[in-house]
Amino acid sequence: MTLPSTSIGLLHPDQVKSVIGAAVLAPSTHNTQPWRFRCVPTGIELHADPARALPVADADGRELLLSCGAALFNLRTAIHALGAHPATTLFPRRDDPTLLALVRPFGARRPDPRLVGLADAIPRRHTNRTLFDDRPVPAPVVAELRHAAEVEQAWLPRLSAKQREGLRHLVHQAHHAQLADPAFLAEWRHWTARGPDSRDGVPEYAAGRPPSADGGWVLRDFGTRHRNRADHAEPLVVVLGSFDDTRVDRIRAGQAMQRVLLTATAAGLDASFISQPVEVPSIRAELRRLLGGGLWPQIVLRLGRGTPTPWTPRRALEDVTE
Ligand SMILES: Cc1cc2nc3c(=O)[nH]c(=O)nc-3n(C[C@H](O)[C@H](O)[C@H](O)COP(=O)(O)O)c2cc1C
Incomplete structure (x- = not known):
């Protein structure tokens, strides 16, 4: 093309x-x-x-x-x-x-x-899976991130300490459910074990450690520090939710997710994704209940300051354009 x-x-x-x-x-x-x-x-x-x-x-x-x-x-x-x-x-x-x-x-x-x-x-934005340091995300930046979601018709609800602990538990459960599913692991390997010249998939240098029972960065770095400082705990973990879950709501949620991520980048923050609890349907339903039942959880993001990581490749524009 x-x-x-x-x-x-x-x-x-x-x-x-x-x-x-x-x-x-x-x-x-x-x-x-x-x-x-x-x-x-x-x-x-x-x-x-x-x-x-x-x-x-x-x-x-x-x-x-x-x-x-x-x-x-x-x-x-x-x-x-x-x-x-x-x-x-x-x-x-x-x-x-x-x-x-x-x-x-x-x-x-x-x-x-x-x-x-x-x-x-x-x-400048790219997924950073390294450990994040202890510096808190300043409250005005958290407010900017919330605003970014709202402008695009999504919501970053404030999580109580109890909800945060519940989320942490659901992340563990979902992570272990995925690890126990050979089809999930085969699909994960297909997209992460690509050759050095591949222009899609997650290269080894960016993927971090493979999924493991101890959870690698996903579980180790999830709210283990300052656990009782619910909203501003480090790293900041947010759930992006939408008011409905139709195809159009999901496209809108994707726009909101990107606006939040770019707002974070512009504020000097790094971010990574914790998609386990929204990928396992029964756990996504539990997460929805945990948030009070009014929002459809679309993605969980971890925000803070990590160490610099390299870029992932992209396909040539000719291959995605017609
Ligand atoms: C909806 C969605 C879910 C994702 N889930 C995960 C995840 O669970 N774990 C992870 O390490 N990266 C996750 N990612 C990040 C992608 O792997 C990453 O965006 C991709 O490799 C491109 O790299 P970049 O973000 O650095 O440009 C997710 C991205 C999106 C958009």
Whole structure:
């Protein structure tokens, strides 16, 4: 596939390439990069790529939609930073089931400096699985992270000490359930044991230790310090929740997740994902109850300050664009 050689709305071809380049820097489960971009005269279409689904860890494709939502947030933000308004429509469309969104860059607009800051953070954000140090995330930054979720119609609820302890327990349970599932481990190995030239999957240098009974970084670093300082405990662990759980809610939650992650990057924080308790359906239901039953938990994030880690690769733009 070749990249478009014509302009779209206010964007000339090089700008189209740069905003799609920003979109693909989004995080995705196991770095599957489950997206495709189609340039049409009216805008840029975002499609899911079902060939890159994870039938075991993500049987109903929820995390695939979160990943695509994250790519959509990057796309919108990069377009905004170039001075165009990213008019965005979210779909389900019966005649085109993979189509998730259309972004039409039109109408010159003076960029909002806060969004430009988030656009600048796109290439600096990456998953950091190292141990985080003891410095607390300052309360004003926690407030900014909450605001980032809310602007994108999601929620980062305050967790009481009891809820935090309950979450910790659910993470353990889910982690052990996944470890006991040979199909889960086979899928995990498929995406993490790729060769050095692979442009997808999680390379060994970024993955950290393989899943193990002691939980590696997932369990060791989860709230073992300052456990009674519920909301500001280090590392800060947050649950991103949505008000409903339809396909569109999941795409929105992915955008909110990415806005939270970029806000964290812009504030000098590192982040990693704890997806075990939302990947095991029965435990996700328990987590929903733990949060009071009003929110659908979409992802758990760990935020703090780790040690620098290298980048993960991405596929060539030609391979994700049509
Ligand atoms: C929905 C979702 C769930 C994820 N779950 C995990 C996880 O449980 N453990 C983990 O180490 N990384 C997880 N990741 C991070 C991906 O492995 C990472 O985004 C991918 O390898 C690309 O690397 P990058 O984030 O550094 O760009 C998740 C990412 C997404 C979007």
